[in-house]
Amino acid sequence: MAVKIVTDTLSDITDDLASKLGVTVVPLTVTFGHESFLDRVEITTDEFYRRLTQEDIFPTTTQPAPGVFVEVYEKLAQETDEILTITLSSKLSGTYQSAMNAKQIVGDKCRIEIIDSHRVAMSQGLLVIAAANIANSGACLDDVVTETIKRLPRSHLFAYFDTLKYLAKGGRIGKAQNLLGSMLSIKPILTMREGEMAPLTRVRSRSAGIDYLYDTAKSFPKLEGLAVEDCTTPDDGDKLADRLGELFPQEKIIRSTISPVVGTHAGPDALAVSILEGGD
Numbered sequence: 001m002a003v004k005i006v007t008d009t010l011s012d013i014t015d016d017l018a019s020k021l022g023v024t025v026v027p028l029t030v031t032f033g034h035e036s037f038l039d040r041v042e043i044t045t046d047e048f049y050r051r052l053t054q055e056d057i058f059p060t061t062t063q064p065a066p067g068v069f070v071e072v073y074e075k076l077a078q079e080t081d082e083i084l085t086i087t088l089s090s091k092l093s094g095t096y097q098s099a100m101n102a103k104q105i106v107g108d109k110c111r112i113e114i115i116d117s118h119r120v121a122m123s124q125g126l127l128v129i130a131a132a133n134i135a136n137s138g139a140c141l142d143d144v145v146t147e148t149i150k151r152l153p154r155s156h157l158f159a160y161f162d163t164l165k166y167l168a169k170g171g172r173i174g175k176a177q178n179l180l181g182s183m184l185s186i187k188p189i190l191t192m193r194e195g196e197m198a199p200l201t202r203v204r205s206r207s208a209g210i211d212y213l214y215d216t217a218k219s220f221p222k223l224e225g226l227a228v229e230d231c232t233t234p235d236d237g238d239k240l241a242d243r244l245g246e247l248f249p250q251e252k253i254i255r256s257t258i259s260p261v262v263g264t265h266a267g268p269d270a271l272a273v274s275i276l277e278g279g280d
């Protein structure tokens with residue numbers, strides 16, 4: 001029985017890809033006032049971004065309760081003896097802790113390992129995809145865990161933001177706090193450091209930001225995985241993915257949309273490139 005992989009919706013894995021790889025995706029929740037929606041399940045990305053930009057209510061987000069993971073684990077335990085869960089950074093959400101609590105509740109019904117990716121969006125998603133491919137090749141849980149942990153420092157997120165307003169409102173601004181004073185005059189590029197969003201550089205325009213994302217990807221000599229994501233600008237995402245086809249097989253570049261929960265903090269018009277460096 002193959003190892004089963006579990007992740008959360010902040011990995012930004014598309015439904016088609018999750019189905020193809022046999023990955024179970026646990027949704028977080030986004031709330032507008034008194035209305036709560038399961039991320040990507042009960043609210044589409046289009047509807048979410050419409051409400052984010054047109055309504056006065058600023059959304060909040062919530063991690064899955066341990067019971068949601070318990071239900072997933074008990075269902076998968078009927079199909080396998082080994083489960084690996086890869087969550088978004090524990091510094092951005094309590095999802096990792098919910099998964100850990102669920103593991104204790106399930107007990108010895110099934111062996112469960114949980115990895116805090118210290119990443120978010122497709123920098124987490126590329127790790128999940130790699131783990132699923134390794135698991136589907138017949139590797140045991142110990143080997144899947146070892147290979148996934150080996151890839152953690154090789155997974156990178158580079159994100160262009162039109163504004164830091166949403167990141168600041170949601171309290172997830174992390175090490176990018178010092179950019180707030182000039183956030184109206186510059187366009188920040190952020191990355192992940194030690195599980196938090198951190199400033200990388202700043203540019204003067206969106207086109208300069210897109211060029212920076214391309215040049216950054218180009219600077220890596222060897223790529224195992226590459227993904228491009230947008231919030232509300234699919235044309236920009238597609239054009240960037242086309243350019244990146246010069247560096248990496250076009251058919252292997254993953255195109256995704258930044259999830260509503262991440263979008264709560266990223267805001268509209270964000271664009272991101274995630275890279276999984278190739279190993280030795």
